[in-house]
Amino acid sequence: FFPGIFIISGLNYMLSPGVTINRDPVRGRHVACTQPLAMGKIIIMEKPFAHSLDAKFTTNMCQTCLCSTDSIIPCTSCNLVAYCCSACQEADRSNHGKECQSIRQVRPHNPTQTLRLMLRVLRRMDMEVQKGDPAVGVAFGELVSHMDQIDVGTKEKYAQMAKLVRDCKLRGEDVAAFDDLKGIISMFCTFEANNFNILNEDMQVVGAGVYLMCTALNHSCTPNAVVTFHGPMLQVRAAKNIHPGEEVTISYIDLAASTDARQQELLPRYFFECRCRLCQRGTDGRQRDMEMGLLLDVVNPMLKEVQMQLDDLRRCILGGHTLRKAEDYSAARVKYAEALGLQKGKLGPHHIFTFETFEGLVQCCIELEDFGEALRHCATSLPLYEWMYSVAGAHPLVGLQYYTHAKLAWLAGEEGSAWASKQRALQILLHTHGPEHALVQGLRAFGPQEGRSPD
Template sequence: MPPTLPPGLTLTTSPRGRGLTATQAFRPGDTIALFNDPPSSSTLALPDSHQLPQTCSWCLSPTTDVRACTGCRTVSYCALACQRADWRGAHKAECKVLQRVRAEGHSGLPGTVRALVQVLLLSSSAAAVGELEGHVDAFRRDMAVWRDMEVQALAGLHYAGRETTPQSLAGAMEILCKLRVNSFDRLDADLGETGMFLNPALAMVNHSCVPNAFVQFSGRKAILHANQEIAKDEEITISYIEPMPHRTQRQEALKRRYHFDCNCPRCEDDLDVYQLCRRYPHLELNSFSLVPDLDRLRNPPIRRFLHSDETLKQVVRDVYPTCSQSLQDHTPETTVKELKRRWKACEPLWKSELYAVDPISHVFTEANVYFSGNGNFAYSIAISCFLALHCEPFRFPMPFAPHRVKGLFMIAKLLANIGPIPLNQETRGASESIGANISQVLSRVDQATMCQVIASLVVRYGPAAHSAEWQVYGQAKDMLSDIGSLPGRELEDTTIRAFLVNPKGVEEARFFESAILTPIRALSQFALEIMASEFSS
């Protein structure tokens, strides 16, 4: 049985196998379709196993106020309604399994094994994976992966109470292959929570490294958005992988998990991020963003394109694998050590001003996380402004890209939270004088106006980036209403309203330039100095 598709999509076939094709035109930012809304039993949506104690196993929101299932004491819920919904879904069948896991001395099952057990036990889950692509023979040729999967298959059969025979093992291996090829690593845009998501309709969407769509997750639901104009009868594509800078790395990642060679336009011509940005068909949407100068997007201020520089390409190949992982599990000390190492390793990239190329853009992002985590909001705002001007617009040329919208809101929040930094340069060292200089820039701007305009951009693009349920969108709206209730801002309100209605008007553009862009540029100029002073050994 082919999967039931949401309106606006139809199933077509091509050399890529089955795919999703639009039955109507979509505009950039449009929601193409929702998947698993309302929740259905044919979708697997599981939190990562290490997050089980603090995540509701039904709505997938993290909360400390969870109650564990009294049967298995493994999964938890934030409310009785969630517990009941999960019981009607998978938990009635899996509760006993998880009790057995606990009785054997384990705290839970790894996510993949838990998904396998659900497919083995539930006919609705079995039907969902039944028709999916599995590439079993290709996986079998990868001995290391195959052996790992065998261990998972044996565990799944054991806990599902199935006898292990050559046939049942082969069946379990096939399910695991299908799970691997078709499930998403679900990253909740608000919560950063991860897990697994498999929906048989969404699993039909094929990959491109220059996709015309992207997926966001919210609770048990997936939202498919258009990146650009999509014509009726055009195939929808998403990127299965992080936008890695180098073709070889992308191709390896795709081959390892999905077993195909990508021949999208990016791979064919080995385009770098700046070249892709130039080709984005709706650059004019950036007129209403922090980078309204479209010539800069078309002719980036870099020393050379990565594409035409073999030495730099080799640098990226060499440093990407060791400089692109998240530092969230590091201590502050090891974070600094690691950032120093990465800053040094990426020197040829930042010296060529290729700030949007990964992994150097990652290094700025991680430094930002480090400074904001340490309460160094002055440094964080400088790096955030740098990311918003020099990295993200080239990496994600659509102004409603979730990364960009989140980055904007980070600037607004930092502006709202930042406290005064004491000015006393004579007694302070070099690095502290950067903070003092940042403070001087901030003391010359109307921070409430900056927040108001930036939060307005977030509100404008929030639904296209994610949905009207997005936390970032809701928080930006709250921020606007707080600023709106401040007394004595009638003149500013009128000016901002005029700008929002007509951002290209002469007066309005002048206001935006002086009140928003000039300070953002001034703040961003401290970023390289900060990186050098903090991370150059």
């Protein structure tokens, strides 16, 4: 299944043959390849050094394998973690034992997800040191904290959190790192720039993890690789055909954004200015930015008036986003519908506002179980998704949108278009997630099957 596996104890990762982690003055630590990697091929697999679940999921998702089941077994001592079976509980015992005592020690406070992750990291590091394994220490040494670039307010917040971490140290526990407040603050800074959000099948963030090897993957707005999760296991696959000598890159951010917006998201968190092909604003970068902001409005030649309309539209969409986040889907839908009216006939087909409006409308209509309208909007959104993420090769969000469309079309009895969207979703998700992933297996089993005559 996966030739060329090697695992370094304590790190738990595998590189595909021909893939190496290198360092040079220009790119720093980075992932390179010496053999061609076909689209869909696994490049790296890595188990987290430590991970913790978002508070929303701690009681309904297994801490170890991240599955959701109705028969979840909570830890009866703390009720703050849960497991799907006794094997998963046993597998986490070395991590949760002391964590559980810490949680009870600081009651009535509940340690946040980031705090729990820090506890797990400090204790696991200590365990590896006890074992005499230098690999983990070396790997942590490679991570950049950007400590000197982080603003005073954020550092102050981390200092408060560091004190809470110290409070979690158990009586008689001999882990010096708990008392090194400066070290903990620096580690929080490292978390911010290096940790991966763990996503479920719907690309929803369920937790965060420390993946020491995958931090070597650099960012590009035209990445050639994609990250997905199999439980807590991180998998990197080729999203395009990668040629020998090319650097393997992923995107740290959502690529449905203009160059300015992408730069504004990258800089404060990762402290670098992206110099990818799109960000250097060559012909295709400029073309993409222009299309994302293309105005078709000819009724109002006065630029100021156009600008005012755009401001109204932006406010309307942002209002929709805010309401959606607060799970007020019917009010959000009204805002998005209003935005749709405002932009009618005025924006180019790939305008970022149009993309955001449809993205919002589809989700709101599904939440409100208005599947007919969801289907209509979803169908309109498909070419937008294809265009928006084409810079990234095979992209999970495009695959998922086709999957959603297939489900909605199937529900509406439109067997032919359900079949077509299922095939396109499969084509994409096989590359991004691979055939073993539960998402792909669910998609295969769903709705229209081969051998059935499409209408």
